[in-house]
Amino acid sequence: MARTTAHRNGIGGEPIGSGLSMRRTDVLDAVAAFLATVVAGATILLPTTFPWAINAQSFEIERLTLSVPHGAAAGVIVASAVAALVTAANWSVAGWVTAALGLIGILANHIAGHDVGAAGALTTLNYVDAVCGGVTLGGLGAVVLHRRATALGFALGGASLLVIGDLSQAFHLIGYRPGDAGNLPIWSVLETPPLWLVAVTVPLVASSALLNRSAVVSRRTPRELSLPPVLAALVLGLALVGAANWLAGHHPHPGQILLAALVTVLAALCAALMLPGRDGVGVLLAACLIAANAALGPISRPGWSIPLLVALTGAGLLAGVWRPSVRAAFAAVAGVAGYAALTATEYTGRDPLVTGLGSAALALAAGYCCTSARPRRTPSAVLAMSTLFLPSIVGTLHTNRPDLVPEGIHVNAPVPAATAGLTALAITLGCVLAVAALYRLRPIESRRTRTVLAPGPPGPPDTAAGVPL
Numbered sequence: 001m002a003r004t005t006a007h008r009n010g011i012g013g014e015p016i017g018s019g020l021s022m023r024r025t026d027v028l029d030a031v032a033a034f035l036a037t038v039v040a041g042a043t044i045l046l047p048t049t050f051p052w053a054i055n056a057q058s059f060e061i062e063r064l065t066l067s068v069p070h071g072a073a074a075g076v077i078v079a080s081a082v083a084a085l086v087t088a089a090n091w092s093v094a095g096w097v098t099a100a101l102g103l104i105g106i107l108a109n110h111i112a113g114h115d116v117g118a119a120g121a122l123t124t125l126n127y128v129d130a131v132c133g134g135v136t137l138g139g140l141g142a143v144v145l146h147r148r149a150t151a152l153g154f155a156l157g158g159a160s161l162l163v164i165g166d167l168s169q170a171f172h173l174i175g176y177r178p179g180d181a182g183n184l185p186i187w188s189v190l191e192t193p194p195l196w197l198v199a200v201t202v203p204l205v206a207s208s209a210l211l212n213r214s215a216v217v218s219r220r221t222p223r224e225l226s227l228p229p230v231l232a233a234l235v236l237g238l239a240l241v242g243a244a245n246w247l248a249g250h251h252p253h254p255g256q257i258l259l260a261a262l263v264t265v266l267a268a269l270c271a272a273l274m275l276p277g278r279d280g281v282g283v284l285l286a287a288c289l290i291a292a293n294a295a296l297g298p299i300s301r302p303g304w305s306i307p308l309l310v311a312l313t314g315a316g317l318l319a320g321v322w323r324p325s326v327r328a329a330f331a332a333v334a335g336v337a338g339y340a341a342l343t344a345t346e347y348t349g350r351d352p353l354v355t356g357l358g359s360a361a362l363a364l365a366a367g368y369c370c371t372s373a374r375p376r377r378t379p380s381a382v383l384a385m386s387t388l389f390l391p392s393i394v395g396t397l398h399t400n401r402p403d404l405v406p407e408g409i410h411v412n413a414p415v416p417a418a419t420a421g422l423t424a425l426a427i428t429l430g431c432v433l434a435v436a437a438l439y440r441l442r443p444i445e446s447r448r449t450r451t452v453l454a455p456g457p458p459g460p461p462d463t464a465a466g467v468p469l
Contacts, residue, residue: 025211030153032204033144036099037157039201042193043106043133044075044389045165048126049192064122069391071130073237076386078131080233082138083382088225096209098139103202105132110195141382155317159366160310162388229379232271239267240390248396257423260393265430278442279375282384284435288428289369292333294394295340295424299355309363316367329372332365334428341421394424
């Protein structure tokens with residue numbers, strides 16, 4: 001009876017215990033999970049920068065930019081390793097404390113960064129930030145994915161950051177706006193993530209650690225260390241970064257682009273096959289989602305649109321909780337990629353309505369994907385979420401378009417405007433075929449084999465019922 005009640009409340013197989021007192025902490029824990037995921041994801045996805053970097057030379061900023069993909073891969077690998085360790089410990093406070101320590105590392109790194117003042121240190125600071133972000137993401141994901149509120153907070157933070165903190169934000173960081181390059185210094189840089197946001201998040205996560213000090217994660221969680229997600233993160237991270245770097249260093253023609261897309265799909269499939277059961281569906285869905293996100297290209301968004309996009313992402317999350325479907329999730333991603341290909345232009349002055357619709361569609365699709373793909377095991381879910389912060393080969397295609405790159409930046413041979421969207425569509429199709437192969441190779445797991453219970457009712461046969469992506 002206790003197990004049934006726990007399952008209905010989405011607490012991962014553990015009796016509620018203190019009942020009302022446990023539920024009172026859900027709101028605080030969900031807010032802490034949301035903010036910590038945003039901060040950790042930003043340190044992995046975006047370059048670590050400071051206002052004094054406006055005086056940096058262009059080659060120093062270029063070194064920082066080139067280090068971002070490698071830092072992202074390191075952050076994803078660290079996140080998977082930490083999630084495996086905390087899951088094996090099966091102690092809730094261990095995950096919250098680990099996340100708090102990672103945030104303290106980010107805070108210390110940013111405080112030190114303000115006093116460094118040497119542009120050559122930006123690359124080192126970026127790597128430290130990415131590793132600490134991985135520690136935060138792994139520790140947090142290992143403990144928040146067993147309750148409905150905290151799982152949705154974690155998913156909303158990751159999906160919202162993907163939608164808002166994409167390539168367009170990176171161009172904003174270097175002071176570039178479409179059609180406005182002559183009015184702003186190219187290398188004017190803001191701080192990412194903002195120091196105040198990190199400072200606010202640290203005490204929230206520390207408070208959650210204190211409130212959850214006596215809780216266990218799940219009575220069904222295995223005590224042994226799970227290494228497959230760590231190996232899958234190594235394969236996926238190194239392959240995606242390698243493919244992106246290789247394509248960025250060439251004058252891409254269709255054959256090279258298709259080869260890089262094939263490498264992306266095969267790497268995602270290999271990572272998926274390393275994970276137990278059908279947990280790899282989340283990784284495959286994330287791989288094509290980041291491609292569709294990159295296909296939309298740099299988008300200049302007004303500040304008032306950010307809360308709206310977060311709300312749309314939340315609506316997508318709730319739609320996935322209500323009616324999850326992996327098929328529908330892939331269809332949504334394919335729709336975003338197709339929209340990017342159809343609306344692509346050779347100039348930056350795109351209709352705001354067109355870009356706004358693309359951003360809204362991406363927000364809904366990202367939210368829906370995060371609650372439709374439900375890996376059964378926590379480390380697999382953390383890997384799927386952290387994959388959202390890896391680079392995609394589609395993003396490198398925008399650096400071959402003179403109309404989307406600030407003046408003074410080297411541009412390879414230009415590619416047609418629709419190339420990015422078509423490439424994302426090809427990657428999505430490849431991931432669909434990979435999922436079909438995975439379904440054929442891996443039978444549906446019975447409920448008894450489930451390690452982590454879903455934050456909602458089991459989905460139809462084409463969904464993997466478990467924790468959110």
